[in-house]
Amino acid sequence: MLNGDRSRTIAFCLLSYRPDHPAGVERSLAALMKGLRQLGHTTLMVTAGPPQAADADEPDLVRLTSLRLPRPATNDDVRNALADPAPVVAEVSTVLAERGVDIACWGDTLWGLGYLNAAPPKVRTALMVHKIRSAGDERWLQALARATVVCPASTYLAQEGARAGWDTGGWRTVPNALETMSPAVLGAERELLRGEGPIRIVSRVEPAKGLTELIEAIPPGWNRPIELVLAEADFEFWPGMQTDVIDACRAAAARRPDLVTIRPALGWQQVPPYLAGAAATVISSTEPETFCFTAAEALSVGTPVVGFDHGNVPLLTGAAGRVVPLHEGADALWAAVKTLLDDPTAYHAAAAAAPRRVAAYTPAAAANALLAAIDNAPPRPDHIAVPRPAVPGSSASH
The missing domain is CATH 3.40.50.2000 (Glycogen Phosphorylase B;)
Incomplete structure (x- = not known):
């Protein structure tokens, strides 16, 4: 021990x-x-x-x-x-x-x-x-x-x-x-996914996840299946927030019924194998992710990640995917996905690098x-002064 x-x-x-x-x-x-x-x-x-x-x-x-x-x-x-x-x-x-x-x-x-x-x-x-x-x-x-x-x-x-x-x-x-680890999908099976596998996205329901904007930005000529798992939490930032987001996502998906499928929440142990069957996943959060479990779980099974260039997602992903400037919006995310899928060498290099990016997170x-x-923490005195930062920090919710 x-x-x-x-x-x-x-x-x-x-x-x-x-x-x-x-x-x-x-x-x-x-x-x-x-x-x-x-x-x-x-x-x-x-x-x-x-x-x-x-x-x-x-x-x-x-x-x-x-x-x-x-x-x-x-x-x-x-x-x-x-x-x-x-x-x-x-x-x-x-x-x-x-x-x-x-x-x-x-x-x-x-x-x-x-x-x-x-x-x-x-x-x-x-x-x-x-x-x-x-x-x-x-x-x-x-x-x-x-x-x-x-x-x-x-x-x-x-x-x-x-x-x-x-x-x-x-x-x-x-x-x-990562509480659950699944085998990485690489080689010939990964090549099949690159060619025709779905884009799979797993997300908690929240406006800052950028889900509605991502669906609305699907390019006109896109022909690959997109699966979106929406999970409701036991907390929200205002009453009805999650219902509003789900309704907006469903309305956007209804405009592309041939491509977009909305699926119910998955259990923790189900997420990695589900993402293992994806050609790629997209993290469309418009606010910085402070870790991003779904990105880490996708990487653990060899699935490349595409996201915005802020928060922890770029630090997690590295060479195992692509990041685009936030100001370029969701259109740039889909363009990056297409570019990666259309380049077999770059795609398989990203997939091979992915599990190594998160191997230490046990x-x-x-x-x-x-x-x-x-x-290793020193003893705390009985009376502790309340700390104040030199520069105000950012506000955040649960």
């Missing part, structure tokens, strides 16, 4: 967590828990909401009774539910104490209760960072000040924190990991990074 020979109990907290939830933070924490169990440690997930049938698939999942949220919920719903945080703090602290938790990992500032830091005394804590928030977000400031260590989920996020003016000297990156590697971050 690495990071010491003592088995430890590590708890995670994320109010929206459920197995197969189509959201990056949930998938990140699931992979971390898997890695910790592989190393011989015990994990615990503290979440909210009514029990789900899939709960049985997640060992040691605890649903809070002191907090109720609608499904889907908004940030305002969470804030209103925590107007009096005392009952939630008491319940979380009791659960962690009764389970003998050694380390508590807050999955988010608000949705992961990082700002409350409801851990018993002497329990070391990690704030898992998946978005860089603004200097005006008091909960973010409280979460930063109270955690034993701050752990961004990608090098890109750590760099964004520094660019926003935060003191990131004590931050320790715990890279996201659950065990992420787990070791988390334990090292906690073990």
Whole structure:
């Protein structure tokens, strides 16, 4: 067992967590828990909401009774539910104490209760960072000040924190990991996909994913099938957001019924093999992706990725796909896909490079990074000044 020979109990907290939830933070924490169990440690997930049938698939999942949220919920719903945080703090602290938790990992500032830091005394804590928030977000400031260590989920996020003016000297990156790995599709089978395979896109439903714009930009002469998997999350930024996006995507797809098929959500383990059967995938997000699980999963199975030149997607993809300037819009994404598919040499070079781009993103590697971050963090003083950046950061939601 690495990071010491003592088995430890590590708890995670994320109010929206459920197995197969189509959201990056949930998938990140699931992979971390898997890695910790592989190393011989015990994990615990503290979440909210009514029990789900899939709960049985997640060992040691605890649903809070002191907090109720609608499904889907908004940030305002969470804030209103925590107007009096005392009952939630008491319940979380009791659960962690009764389970003998050694380390508590807050999955988010608000949705992961990082700002409350409801851990018993002497329990070391990690704030898992998946978005860089603004200097005006008091909960973010409280979460930063109270955690034993701050752990961004990608090098890109750590760099964004520094660019926003935060003191990131004590931050320790715990890279996201791929919970499920499938065999890469290369060689003759990959050539068949290059010639006639579909374009497959898997995405959570959100306006900034650029899905409607991508469908509307399909070139007039395009004749290859396009499959779009739309997954609804248990959170949204305003009531009805996901319904609006789905309706817009369906309306756009109805104008090209010969090409576009919209499919229902897939489970976590289904996504990599599904993407393995694609000629390519497209990441059309108009806001920077701070990791991008679907891009990483496509790369893991040898499927090239085409996306915009911002966020973590270019860092993930490298030579295993193509990126285009954001200002050129969705038309440029389709042009890049066509150019890549029409060049057998370039296409197979990208496919061969793809699995190597994400080979290091294993659950065990992420787990070791988390334990090292906690073990090497200096003790925090009893009174901690709330940090302020030199330059205001960017605002972000769940």
